[in-house]
Amino acid sequence: MALRNALMAALLRGEASGYDLAKEFDAAVANFWMATPQQLYRELERMAAEGLIAARVVEQERRPNKRLFSLTDAGMAAVRDYVAEPPGKPTAIRDELMVKVQCADVGDLGAVRAAITERMAWATAKLAHYRRLQERLLGGRTEEEFFAEADRIGPYLTLLRGMSFERENLQWGEMALRRLEQRAAVPRPAG
Structure with a gap:
């Protein structure tokens, strides 16, 4: 998936500045797509040059002027075309922690346990x-009410996936720590 697709998805909410889009990525898109602010701004420039988004300058008195971006008709057509395409292969996990865990039997079990604990803190x-984002999206409604009434449910569905992913990270971490503790308690033959 290209960064432009994630940006166009974020712009479905409406006009936004680059700063707002960076915050949006950090708050609502980070569970399935990561990008630095520099990457976002470069891609916004390319998208504007290709006519997928329009930019307008808003003059501000005590702050630098800001540019607000919005999808053009061509951008909306690109989103529709993208949604109609079959998805690519599922993302493969590339996680340095998993490599460390793979090597746990010949390494420092304490260091591996510490790395897992740190990952669990991150997931928590x-x-x-x-959860705070979920409360804000629901706005006091039940999920059923939200799904029946909301203009857009896609952001909520991706949020649920991110929550599920982090809960699974915690579940795996608890199991891995328990197994590593058991392993550390058993005397191992040298060599």
């Missing part, structure tokens, strides 16, 4: 962030 923080 992300899950708390996602």
